[in-house]
Amino acid sequence: MFSNITDKIRLLFRKDKEPYLCFYKMLGFYPRNIEIYQQALLHKSSSIKAGKGRLLNNERLEFLGDAILDAIVADIVYKKFEGKREGFLTNTRSKIVQRETLNRVAVEIGLDKLIKYTTRQSSHNSYMCGNAFEALIGAIYLDRGYRACKKFMEERIINQYLNLEKISRKEVNFKSKLIEWSQKNKFCVEFNLIEQSLDSDQNPIFETQITVENIPAGTGKGYSKKESQQEAAHATLTKIKGDPQFIDAIFAAKAEREKAAETAESENTTAIHEEAIAVEESISVREEEIPKEHFVDTERIIAEAEEVAFRESK
Template sequence: MVCNIIDKIRLLFRKDKESYLCFYRMLGFYPRNIEIYQQALLHRSSSIKEKGRLLNNERLEFLGDAILDAIVADIVYKHFEGKREGFLTNTRSKIVQRETLNRVAVEIGLNKLIKYATKQSSHNSYMCGNAFEALIGAIYLDRGYRVCKKFMEERIIDRYLNLEKISRKEVNFKSKLIEWSQKNKFEIEFNLLDQSVDADQNPTFETQITVENIPAGSGKGYSKKESQQEAARETLSKIKSDPQFIDAIFAAKAEREQAQEAKTEADGMPQQEETVREELLESKKTAEKYDDVERIISEAEEAAFLEESGKASKENKKEKV
C-alpha cells in the first residue's frame, strides 16, 4: 500500500503517465522499470535492434514460464491439502497450458497491448499466452517472487480461474476418447475434412470423428491438433448426452462384430477341410507303410523257411548215402 502511494507520487513527474496507468489497471501496482514490461509485450515478429542484438519478449517468456510453474505449484500445493503428486501435477498443467493462458491474457486485456507484425496470428502461435508468461517474467525481475505470487492469486486465479473446477476438467479430449474406444472396443477415426486459410491468411483445419463409421463430433482450429481436440470434445459430449447416437454406434458395433465372426467361420471351413484331407492322407500313408512292412517280414520269413527246408533235404540225402 505504502509502495503504491510512493509510486503514485513518482508518477506525477513521469512523461509517459498513460503507460504507467495502463499497467497499473492491469497489474494492481505501478511498474518501477516500465521498459521491461514493454519488452514483455514485444513479439519476435516486431523485434527491435538494441546494442547489436534483437530485442523481444522471448527471454522474458523463458523466465516467466519457470516462475509461473513454481508459483502455480506453490498455490496448488497449499490449496489442495492431502492430494497426491499426480493430481497436483495435472492441475498445475491445466492452469499453465497455453489455452488457459491465452484466455487469461484476453481477459485482462493483454492481447490489445502486444506489438506484432500484421500477418502474425495469435491463434496460430499462442502469442497471448506467451506474452502472459513474459509479463510474469517482467514482474519477477521488477518486483520479485512475492509480488508475482500475489498478482497470480488476487488478479488472476481469484477473478478468472476456479481451481476446483479446473482440477476436475478433462483437457486432453482426444486421449480420453481413444481410451474410451479401446476400453469399449469401438472403432474410431479422425478424418481431416478441410484445410484452408482464414481472412488473415492463417491456416485452418477441420476434423470430423467417426465412431463405427457413424459421424460424431467435428471441430475447427488453427492446427490439426486443435481441430482434433475440439472434435473429440464434441464427440465425448455426444456420447454422454445423446441416447440415439449411443444406440446407433452400439448397433453398428454389433453388426461389425457379427460380420467379423461370420468371415472368421467362413475362412476357417476350408482350413478344416484341408486338415481332414491331410489327416486322411497321412493315415493312408501310414497304412501303406504298415502293409509294406508286413509284406517284407512275410517274404523274409518265407525265404528263411525255404532256406531251412533246403538244408534239411540235403542232410537227409547225405544220411541215405
C-alpha cells in the same frame, strides 16, 4: 508496501509516468525495469532489432514465464488440495496453465489491449494473449522475483478470475475424453483430416471429421490440426450425450462389426484345423511309404551287434 511507496516516489520525478501507471493498475506494483515488461508485450510479428542485429520480442520471456508459471501453480494447487493424488494435481495444474485459460485471463486484465502485433497475425493467432501472459510472468520474475510472481497469481489472478474448485472438475481435453469413452465401450473412433484451406489472410485452416464405427460424428475447424480435433471431439461428445438416433446407429454398426469379426475368426479357426489335419495325413502317408525291409534290416543289425558283444564279454 514500503517498496511500492519508494517506487511511487521515484515515479514523481519521471516524465513518462503513463506506462508505469498502466502496469501498476494491472500488476498492483510499479515496474522497476519497465523495458522488460514492454518486451513481454512485443509479439514476434512486431519484433525490433536490438544490438548486433538480434531481433527482440517476447518469445524468450514466454519460455521463462511458462516454467515459472508451472512452478507457481503447482505450489498453489499442492497447498489448496491437501490429500489429493499426483494425477489430480497434475490435471488441475494443466487446466489452469492451458492456453484457453491464460487467453481468457489475459483479456480479463486488459493485457490484450497492450500487446504489439501486426494486424495479419491477430486474425489467426488464437494463443497470442496467453503467450503474452506467460511472457509477463517472466518479466515479473526477472524484475521482482518468485515471491512477487506468486503474489500476483494468487491476489490478482486466482482470487479474482479463477475458481480452483470449479476448474479441478472441468473437462477440457475433449479428444482424450472421447478416446477414453471409446476404449471403455469398445467403439472404433477415427480422426480424419477432411480439408485444409486458407482464410482471407492466407492462414491455414484445418477441418477434422470424427467417425464412430465409420458413422460421421462431429466436425471441427481450427488454425491447427490439434485445435480442429478438439472442436470435432467436443461436437462428437455432445452428439453422444444428446442424439439417441446416433447412439442407436453406432451400436448397430458395432454389433455388425463384432459379428463379422466372429465369423472371420471362426472361418480362420476352421481353416487352421483343416490344415492341421492335412499335415497329419501327409505325415502318415509318408510313414507308410517307408519300406518294411528297412525295419527288418535295422533289427538284424542290432541283434548281430548284441551277439558280438556277448561273445567278447566271454
